Amino acid sequence: MAEAKSIFTGLLAHAGVAVDGPHPWDIHVHDERLYPSVLARKNLGLGEAYTAGWWDCERIDEFFNRILRSGAAERVKGSMLLVCSLFPAYVLNLQSPSRALAVARRHYDLGNDLFSAFLDPYLQYSCAYFKDTADLAEAQKRKLRLICEKLCLREGERLLDIGCGWGGLARFAAEEYGCQVVGVSISREQIAAGQELCAGLPVEFRCCDYRTLDEPFDKIVSVGMFEHVGCRNYGQFMRTVARCLRPGGLFLLHTIGANVSAHACDPWINKYIFPNGTLPSIAQIALAAEGQLVMEDWHNLGPHYDPTLMSWLCNFRSAWPSLKPRYGEAFGRMWEYYLQSCAGAFRARDIQLWQIVFSTPGATQPGCRLT
Numbered sequence: 001m002a003e004a005k006s007i008f009t010g011l012l013a014h015a016g017v018a019v020d021g022p023h024p025w026d027i028h029v030h031d032e033r034l035y036p037s038v039l040a041r042k043n044l045g046l047g048e049a050y051t052a053g054w055w056d057c058e059r060i061d062e063f064f065n066r067i068l069r070s071g072a073a074e075r076v077k078g079s080m081l082l083v084c085s086l087f088p089a090y091v092l093n094l095q096s097p098s099r100a101l102a103v104a105r106r107h108y109d110l111g112n113d114l115f116s117a118f119l120d121p122y123l124q125y126s127c128a129y130f131k132d133t134a135d136l137a138e139a140q141k142r143k144l145r146l147i148c149e150k151l152c153l154r155e156g157e158r159l160l161d162i163g164c165g166w167g168g169l170a171r172f173a174a175e176e177y178g179c180q181v182v183g184v185s186i187s188r189e190q191i192a193a194g195q196e197l198c199a200g201l202p203v204e205f206r207c208c209d210y211r212t213l214d215e216p217f218d219k220i221v222s223v224g225m226f227e228h229v230g231c232r233n234y235g236q237f238m239r240t241v242a243r244c245l246r247p248g249g250l251f252l253l254h255t256i257g258a259n260v261s262a263h264a265c266d267p268w269i270n271k272y273i274f275p276n277g278t279l280p281s282i283a284q285i286a287l288a289a290e291g292q293l294v295m296e297d298w299h300n301l302g303p304h305y306d307p308t309l310m311s312w313l314c315n316f317r318s319a320w321p322s323l324k325p326r327y328g329e330a331f332g333r334m335w336e337y338y339l340q341s342c343a344g345a346f347r348a349r350d351i352q353l354w355q356i357v358f359s360t361p362g363a364t365q366p367g368c369r370l371t
Contacts, residue, residue: 008039017067025065030056044267051330061310065344113326116193117319118319120136123193128304136312152366159180163225220250227265250296264278294359302352312339
């Protein structure tokens with residue numbers, strides 16, 4: 001235990017973080033089992049220990065920013081148990097049609113009361129666009145308008161929203177641009193909320209897998225869903241888009257992205273937040289689109305995700321007294337760790353947020369707003 005503590009505190013010191021130090025990013029240890037757990041299981045052990053109450057930190061977001069910028073996490077090799085837990089992602093299609101339902105049941109179907117408590121009125125569970133505003137609701141509306149302008153949406157056009165969430169983008173496109181929208185999701189809770197949010201508008205919701213789609217659309221959009229597709233299915237996803245996109249149409253992909261190619265995401269996020277999720281790299285997206293679509297624009301909005309997550313955290317904390325009786329103390333700690341650790345990762349530029357516009361082969365370059 002003493003050796004593990006010495007190694008752990010040394011790694012933190014390299015990042016400018018102390019145990020029981022005076023700064024808000026310093027950690028306070030309540031159970032020394034934390035030390036061997038982190039050395040053996042890296043962030044999986046760190047996250048589980050936080051949920052269990054073994055340690056606390058006033059600013060987990062800044063703790064992660066410093067750890068990731070320093071490279072301290074890469075100095076922990078991890079155990080064979082951790083390596084084995086990642087092995088299935090290399091040999092199995094964890095996002096097959098049957099396995100894809102896991103993330104809907106374990107995350108997006110947690111409860112609409114939870115998500116509506118910390119999201120904006122359009123229920124946008126993706127990066128906002130904080131250009132010339134510090135208000136979350138306004139920033140999300142600016143993100144929605146940015147997407148619609150990049151797609152050159154026109155009245156009467158048919159828009160496909162792959163992974164439509166709770167229907168906020170569908171409502172915005174129908175109300176503001178006069179589009180007919182088809183939204184698809186595998187989350188029944190999201191579909192139910194979307195139908196309520198878009199009542200009376202030319203919006204249709206379908207509970208289905210994107211791979212089953214085979215009909216023409218003028219424009220296609222996918223926001224915050226590609227992270228659940230999996231590297232074994234990137235090519236099929238792009239083929240589906242190409243199959244459904246009319247000649248001269250546009251497709252906008254809005255996705256969190258990784259700086260390097262990988263087959264699996266952070267083990268703690270995978271186990272407790274987004275089962276079987278994977279962040280695509282530039283190379284993986286480009287390879288999947290090759291021969292299917294033409295890339296017109298690539299926009300990195302990564303710095304906007306940090307304030308998005310911190311706004312969600314503020315809203316979550318305000319709503320937590322009413323949520324706690326249903327979800328429990330451990331869930332509250334887990335959710336705080338999730339939001340703050342992701343904010344720190346974006347602040348450290350360890351992960352990115354991309355909006356990529358694609359056109360059909362041979363189409364004239366779009367004259368609408370891009371980056």
